[in-house]
Amino acid sequence: MDNLDVNKNGINDNTSKEKNDNHHNDNHYDKKKINVYLDLFLSFFKIGLFTFGGGYAMINLLQNEFVLKKKWLNEDEFLNIIAIGESTPGPIAINSSTFIGYKVGKFWGSLFSTLGVVLPSFIIILCISLFFNKFLEIEIVASAFKGIQACVIFLILQAGIRLFIKLKKTPFNVIVLFCTISLMLCFSLFAITFSSVFLILISGVIGLFIYLIKLIIDKNKKNKENSEVNKNV
């Protein structure tokens, strides 16, 4: 593990020198391909092993590993990945591991990452099915899980706050954020089943509309200016 860490640091140093280049990863990773795959696999294996309480809790672990520690992604790229993961089908864990794996190590990177994230839960569930059906009835296990539940609240909150801090505080963002939070709280308090994907799609389309309207206004302005220039001439 130590050797691996040294290699990673070496890579990171190189990349930080060439920060002007937006897609700085690709070339440097060629030499250390195998190490990168192993690194991806182990990182995601670790994350898969310690993700309790589903995808949103995993966001904190992903953030910690790839944004804060390894610096393979910045907060904005990370938020992009989560946004894409939320607007496409499938578990967010699989979406984000495939994505991050691809960004770091192309196809094989994504394969090893996804394998890494899936394997721990696959093995654990298989063991539970095989050996102890009454797993949750073991009192000491249930107690530990209750403690972890409380921790999951904090982890999700922390991930959310980190992303909130990096989010540009435009009027649009603030209004949408406020509406989302209040709507989701109402839905869950009154036990209304509502798929959050609708909120995601609606807001995405609104974002697209605002962009188009701005585009049209800008064009009109330019046309007016042009015609005024022509008149003056």
Next chain:
Amino acid sequence: MYNILIIFLTFLKIGAISFGGGFGMIPIITEEVVVRGWMSEEEVLNFIAISESTPGPIAVNMATFIGYNQGGILGAIFATLGVVLPAFIIILLIASILKKLLQYKGVNAFLDGVKPVVVGLILSTSLTLFVKIIFNVKAIEGASFKFDYRSLIIFAIITFVSVFVKKVFKKNLSPILLILLSGVLGIVFFYI
């Protein structure tokens, strides 16, 4: 063999049509499994409880569980493969053309629209979880407020430790350490 194929296809379908992660998947999985007569609703609820508390993505846990229950180890492998494959392929396609995609301002505008929702969803999830776990309620109707002070204490300790380490040592405490700590705290508060 036919049985395994059905398991694979069922979970392939579940993986392809479910949005919003594991929690969004639960109703779809329940419906498929109950309608096919594989399990009773109560058994599924049991599986959900275990899937939510064991580590890993809930979708993968459920798929492994139900796959094993229906077709042994092969069933577990193919169910998991089925639930993972659609997301894997879709994201692989998107990731491979992302650089080009992001050159379109329209795509960026869409993603910029999605971003505040995602942040809002994450924050609201933590708030709902807080209400559910600390106050032991599932919904306002038929509310039986049972204040769970022990969970609140654990939450407070975890928050304090994380903020303290961040402020004093200028370091981000690994979430894995926090999870291990909370597990120990759970045993201390609920078991002993």
